[in-house]
Amino acid sequence: MRKTFAIEMSDNQSNKEAKRSNSLWRLMKECVLEMLHRPIYWVGFFALPLFLFLFLASLMESGLPEKIPAAIVDKDGTATSREITQSLNGMQMVNLTMTCNSYTEARHAMQEGKIYGFFVIPENFESELLSMRKPVITFYTNMTYYVPAALLFKTFKTTALYAKAGIAVNVLEYAGAGSMNVAPLLNPINVATRPIGNPGLNYAIYLCNSFIPCALQLMILLVTAFTLGEEVKRGRSRRLLERTDGSILTALFAKLFPQTIIWIIVVVFMESWLYKWNGYPMNGSWGWLTLSEIMFVFASQAFGVFLYGCLPSLRLSLSACALLGILSFSLAAFSFPEQSMYPALSIFSWVVPIRYNFLIYSDQALNGLHIYYSRIWFAAYCVFMLLPFTMLWRIKRSYSNGIYVP
Amino acid sequence: MYKERNKKISWLRQVCETYVRELRNIFKDEGIMIFFFLLPLAYPIVYSLIYNPEVVRDVPMVVIDNDRTALSREFVRRLDATQDIRIKGYAAELGEARRAMAGRDCFGIMEIPDGFQKRAGRLEQNNVILYTDMTLMLRYKAFLMGATDVSQEMGAEIQAKALDSDLPVDVNLDGDPLPIHNVALGNTTSGFDSFVMPGILMLILQQCIILAVGMAGGAMREPRRLLRYNPINEAPSVVLTLISKTLVYCTIMAVPILYLSHYVPLMFAFPMAGDSIEILLLLVPMVLASIFLGFCIQSVVTERETIFVFWVITSVIFLFLSGLTWPRYAMPDVWRWLGDIFPGTWGVEGFIRMNTNGASLSQVSACYYALWILTGVYFTLACVLHRFVIRPRIRREHGECAI
Structure with a gap:
């Protein structure tokens, strides 16, 4: 009895209020005020994204990890082997922190995490070398840690090749090739690499430009689904619909447009942080890239609304957004190319907005291509923006039912 | 009232009662169950499948052959024969090749100079x-490996032929005076899946626990009409409550822990060089520390769903803090310290070294001790937070009869 009375009361109240304040402007203002009062929005909009910008860029500030701890196992102990050790130690990438007496000792050090690899010079190395008995130089890298191991591999290999070249020069000179220019003989075909856009192989350029927007996509998806679901959870969804005269589109616009503005400010800040402040390569037009970032915000929000429409429950839609948002880091093929994935999975790389942000970044900022090559990616953003319209009826139904499922 | 009752019964019975109640609450809550079961069971499979092809093969390349001789064609044929490179076709000049690259038909260009032969x-x-697209590092790596191998192999042949004809004495450099061997340890196939997944498995474990515990914390503070996860009960002291809840979470997580640490690597043929029992021993403090960290985080979770908004993204931060991609020794100090205070960092490091590099527990003792220290610290912190922040707040919101 008391309960029904309370409902009637609140219905009357809401009718009155609806008449008083049905202007869209007022509704939006209320939404903004609510966001300002809830710490979770401050964390979602600003604290986490800004922390991530700072964190990722400063983590990899040096571009490549230098002075990778490694060990030398010199079982020979002669002038030649010491020379190799010295030249290895002179390399920028390596820091010979240990001298081990055996393979086992070095392996143990590696298992304990003290070193990322080691270089073994066998016993009787010098004497076997001089008598042309072909001693073998072996180096071991701990491929469990990809980046340091790959860099160590490169340095070890270069050192070994230098050592080999030095020996070859000696042999040739003994054999009477002194009059010839032996240098080109040592490396008749030289591969000169031209890494386009990132000549220093800077790891931060490669990772930040993809991971930071992807983290933003995750935050946009989560905050969008959270905002929509909270209306139902707090029991305000019916009133919201009443205030917009039953138009779900107006309701969504009032709720989400203020957020769009905030996100656009965040992405434009991100863009200037990455390409201006950090000086990551920007070889194309700022205009197209900015347009891409802004469309990316719309597309991600639209995708969030679409996911909420598919699963109109706060928790389920948040779960879906979290799952897709985190999987995007691998599905969007930032590190492992989509051509190498199983076809059944690689098609999913095309169903997340971040994929197109990444492709446009690659075309426009890194490679500085003509906009013609990015035209399809911009069109894809538009498809994402249309997605919510297929789900409006479901969102409206859940809003007018107003049932919260914990 | 409850305090008086609690004085009469033994602490063991109090723990058992809370245990049963908490277990029942969790099984009633679908959201928490998803974090405890569905997430750890399904997520590693999807993730591993994405990277399961392990290596990048046959990356398309376009050749500009300005020489067009037998030797240059041989060079291109050998490039095509490597596992890394696939020759997509020839281009007449750089402009044409760059257009192919812009249209994503190829990701690298090899230019052979006039007069090669x-x-x-x-x-x-x-x-x-060799021009390469730098959007992905793995593609660059594939091109570089393939091209270097071919150039060295052909270089050695050219060298041998030249020496045979030009030198007055018989010198045989052909047989390679100093053979160089390289061995990849741990991840012996240098596969990407085997590199990244063992670490991610540990992060999944940590994140599942924290998300579930955090969500349970949010549920305690929901208004009663939304309540399914019920905090209103006769609860023993804070320490006993936390211990019994920890026992519940450990019971539930037992299967996922075993699955994540043993069966997922088994299914996807990741390196498994470690001793399974010792790995489980390492995971004990890792799981406990994660649960206690979750208890601490409960103090900032105001409702069930906010945990999604502020915790899911931390997975990315933990991935980098763990040193999986960017080695920890090369990080600025502040980030290394930040990594030190999370169980995931030590868990990833310890697990990788044991599982992939075959280290024994004593060899990763630093990680093991650090995890136990974190367990102690977080337990103490959790007790303090629950006693002085969370309980008083729940009492304020739900009345005196709540825990």
Whole structure:
């Protein structure tokens, strides 16, 4: 009895209020005020994204990890082997922190995490070398840690090749090739690499430009689904619909447009942080890239609304957004190319907005291509923006039912 | 009232009662169950499948052959024969090749200079130029490996031929005076899946626990009409409550822990060099520390769903803090310290070294001790927070009869 009375009361109240304040402007203002009062929005909009910008860029500030701890196992102990050790130690990438007496000792050090690899010079190395008995130089890298191991591999290999070249020069000179220019003989075909856009192989350029927007996509998806679901959870969804005269589109616009503005400010800040402040390569037009970032915000929000429409429950839609948002880091093929994935999975790389942000970044900022090559990616953003319209009826139904499922 | 009752019964019975109640609450809550079961069971499979092809093969490349001789064609044929590179076709000049690259038909260009064969015959050095797209590092790596291997192999042949004809005495450099061997340890196939997944499995474990515990914390503070996860009960002291809840979470997580640490690597043929029992021993403090960290985080979770908004993204931060991609020794100090205070960092490091590099528990003792220290610290912190922040707040919101 008391309960029904309370409902009637609140219905009357809401009718009155609806008449008083049905202007869209007022509704939006209320939404903004609510966001300002809830710490979770401050964390979602600003604290986490800004922390991530700072964190990722400063983590990899040096571009490549230098002075990778490694060990030398010199079982020979002669002038030649010491020379190799010295030249290895002179390399920028390596820091010979240990001298081990055996393979086992070095392996143990590696298992304990003290070193990322080691270089073994066998016993009787010098004497076997001089008598042309072909001693073998072996180096071991701990491929469990990809980046340091790959860099160590490169340095070890270069050192070994230098050592080999030095020996070859000696042999040739003994054999009477002194009059010839032996240098080109040592490396008749030289591969000169031209890494386009990132000549220093800077790891931060490669990772930040993809991971930071992807983290933003995750935050946009989560905050969008959270905002929509909270209306139902707090029991305000019916009133919201009443205030917009039953138009779900107006309701969504009032709720989400203020957020769009905030996100656009965040992405434009991100863009200037990455390409201006950090000086990551920007070889194309700022205009197209900015347009891409802004469309990316719309597309991600639209995708969030679409996911909420598919699963109109706060928790389920948040779960879906979290799952897709985190999987995007691998599905969007930032590190492992989509051509190498199983076809059944690689098609999913095309169903997340971040994929197109990444492709446009690659075309426009890194490679500085003509906009013609990015035209399809911009069109894809538009498809994402249309997605919510297929789900409006479901969102409206859940809003007018107003049932919260914990 | 409850305090008086609690004085009468033994602490063991109090723990058992809370245990049963908490277990029942969790099984009633679908959201928490998803974090405890569905997430750890399904997520590693999807993730591993994405990277399961392990290596990047046959990356398309376009060739600009300015020489067009037998030797240059041989060079291109050998490039095509490597596992890394696939020759997509020839381009007449750089502009055409760059257009192919812009249209994503290829990701690298090999330019062979005019007079390639002639120079090789005259014993002069040839410079071939390799242009690569730098969007993905793995593609660059594939091009570089393939091109270096082929150039060295062909270089050695040219060398041998030249020496045979030009030198007055018989010198045989052909047989390679100093063979160089390289061995990949741990992840012996240098596969990407085997590199990244063992670490991610540990992060999944940590994140599942924290999300579930955090969500349970949010549920305690929901208004009663939304309540399914019920905090209103006769609860023993804070320490006993936390211990019994920890026992519940450990019971539930037992299967996922075993699955994540043993069966997922088994299914996807990741390196498994470690001793399974010792790995489980390492995971004990890792799981406990994660649960206690979750208890601490409960103090900032105001409702069930906010945990999604502020915790899911931390997975990315933990991935980098763990040193999986960017080694920890090369990080700025502040980030290394930040990594030190999370169980995931030590869990990833310890697990990788044991599982992939075959270290024993004593070899990763630093991680093991650090995890136990974190367990102690977080337990103390959790007790303090629950006693002085969370309980008073729930009492304020739900009345005196709540825990």
